[in-house]
Amino acid sequence: MNRDPTPPLDDAELLAWLDGRLSRGARARVDARLADDAAARDLLFDLARGPSPGFAAAVRTAAAAETPDLLAYALDGPYGGIKAAMDDPREADGDAPPVYAADGVVDLILRPGAPLSETPQAAIFVCRGDGPLTAPDVSVRKAPGGAMRLRVPAARLFAEAGRYAICVAIGADVDARFVGRTLIEARRDEPDIRWLAADVFFDPSD
Numbered sequence: 001m002n003r004d005p006t007p008p009l010d011d012a013e014l015l016a017w018l019d020g021r022l023s024r025g026a027r028a029r030v031d032a033r034l035a036d037d038a039a040a041r042d043l044l045f046d047l048a049r050g051p052s053p054g055f056a057a058a059v060r061t062a063a064a065a066e067t068p069d070l071l072a073y074a075l076d077g078p079y080g081g082i083k084a085a086m087d088d089p090r091e092a093d094g095d096a097p098p099v100y101a102a103d104g105v106v107d108l109i110l111r112p113g114a115p116l117s118e119t120p121q122a123a124i125f126v127c128r129g130d131g132p133l134t135a136p137d138v139s140v141r142k143a144p145g146g147a148m149r150l151r152v153p154a155a156r157l158f159a160e161a162g163r164y165a166i167c168v169a170i171g172a173d174v175d176a177r178f179v180g181r182t183l184i185e186a187r188r189d190e191p192d193i194r195w196l197a198a199d200v201f202f203d204p205s206d
Contacts, residue, residue: 102204106150106151125168161204
């Protein structure tokens with residue numbers, strides 16, 4: 001009888017991953033499973049929006065604060081890209097950005113450092129290389145506790161083949177004031193905004 005040699009991820013293991021309590025090898029195994037397992041990513045999103053055992057002290061601190069700690073937000077992913085060998089020597093360290101085909105789905109999770117009573121605003125932008133930001137017609141899904149998720153077809157984010165950065169502005173109303181600026185300029189001009197970015201490749205011919 002054939003059996004899957006890789007056991008499924010459970011909530012305890014994902015909580016340990018969220019809290020940074022896994023060894024390097026165990027974290028690499030979870031990373032690989034998350035990249036290939038949409039159900040595990042759904043579970044990760046559910047866990048990210050609620051309290052975990054390691055967050056107790058941070059919850060008390062956040063509850064006493066007048067505004068959420070936007071700097072504590074982290075980006076998990078993006079997931080869902082196809083696996084491809086990268087010939088670019090700059091990616092020789094094995095940490096190459098994911099590659100998305102035309103029918104690929106970009107899936108990333110934004111998680112706060114501690115559960116929040118109110119989820120802040122967030123805006124999604126895309127830039128090609130170091131070029132100006134554009135604002136695709138997409139939005140994040142919000143969950144109680146402050147976690148957010150972007151799950152959208154790659155073709156809605158990227159116009160043509162190339163390397164892109166998916167940029168998230170947290171604490172910003174969804175408007176066009178960043179469009180036309182570079183990410184460096186936006187970070188410089190808007191110091192109260194938490195910016196997170198992830199590099200990806202888009203290859204619609206794959």
